[in-house]
Amino acid sequence: MNIGEVAQRSGLPAKTIRYYEEIGLVAPPRDANGYRAFRESDLHKLAFLGRARALGFTIEDCRALLALYEDHSRxxxxxxxxxxxxxxxxxxxxxxxxxxxxxxxxxxxxxxxxxxxxxxxxxxxxxxxxxxxx
Amino acid sequence: MNIGEVAQRSGLPAKTIRYYEEIGLVAPPRDANGYRAFRESDLHKLAFLGRARALGFTIEDCRALLALYEDHSRxxxxxxxxxxxxxxxxxxxxxxxxxxxxxxxxxxxxxxxxxxxxxxxxxxxxxxxxxxxx
DNA sequence: GATAGGGGTTCCAGTCACGGGAAGGTCAAG
DNA sequence: CTTGACCTTCCCGTGACTGGAACCCCTATC
Structure with missing residues (x-):
């Protein structure tokens, strides 16, 4: 998935998604052309972040919540x-x-x-x- | 009055008072040594700003309110x-x-x-x- | 092959209302 | 003459993005 599709499906602006990558909340691999190649798991993380932010959690809260989200023994x-x-x-x-x-x-x-x-x-x-x- | 006294009497930090001068909310004259020389009227303006900010008005609201405060034919x-x-x-x-x-x-x-x-x-x-x- | 358009990329600047801290000038007291 | 409290300016950082410039990539069309 390119960033446009992920933006649409997660409900987040592309700008915000790039920002989340910059601060280390997501780390999509890159295609040969330099485009971000989002996996389904990245989409889920971004949707998670969008929902958490909508509930007013800070980015640092989100970082902690995301870690727990990924931790199946939480x-x-x-x-x-x-x-x-x-x-x-x-x-x-x-x-x-x-x-x-x-x-x-x-x-x-x-x-x-x-x-x-x-x-x-x-x-x-x-x-x-x-x-x-x- | 120097900034320290105004800070104490208005309840605003000196930093904030300098910032308010920078954005044109107050304009105290200067002493020969470069120190700001606040008048009573400046103190009143600053106290006004502090109270307005405490009620959650934005700086731009404050600017408008201050203009009305000064305008006796408002x-x-x-x-x-x-x-x-x-x-x-x-x-x-x-x-x-x-x-x-x-x-x-x-x-x-x-x-x-x-x-x-x-x-x-x-x-x-x-x-x-x-x-x-x- | 040139062009137009709709993607994507990076980087820089701005938002709001300050706060922290450095580097340096000034003043009163001892 | 030194100490220490005050004052000055200047620049960077905050939170969570948003806007815009300048540029690359890909596809379709003429």
């Missing part, structure tokens, strides 16, 4: 641990975003949104940070 | 519009993360997490993408 506990750590990161991010969301939506609701300059959003942003002297 | 509607667009982006991100969270937590729950290789997480990741022929 322990599912290892997979689960990686997934759980990632879930924790996601929860942190969600919490952070929801905090922003809370503040923002309050401010937006309080803002008249008319042609006058007075604006609770501006007032909030303009507040100097607390130096907490107590 | 319309609060303009502020509100920027904030609302940002809120929409936050909501998108939250939705995306919650989708990941949903899939991941299901998979994690279904995974035995023992020393056997069988693992629903791996099975999910290994699925080839649908080519949707119908």
């Amino acid at each position: 322990a599912s506990a290892d997979v689960k641990r990686i997934a759980r750590l990632h879930l924790d990161r996601i929860d942190e991010k969600i919490t952070e975003l929801q905090a922003m969301r809370g503040t923002l939506s309050q401010l937006i609701e309080a803002c008249a949104g008319d042609n006058r300059p007075d604006c609770p959003i501006m007032e909030d942003l303009a507040a100097l940070p607390d130096h907490g002297s107590g | 319309a609060s509607a303009d502020v509100k519009r920027i904030a609302r667009l940002h809120l929409d982006r936050i909501d998108e991100k939250i939705t995306e993360l919650q989708a990941m969270r949903g899939t991941l937590s299901q998979l994690i729950e279904a995974c035995a997490g023992d020393n056997r290789p069988d693992c629903p997480i791996m099975e999910d990741l290994a699925a080839l993408p649908d080519h949707g022929s119908g």
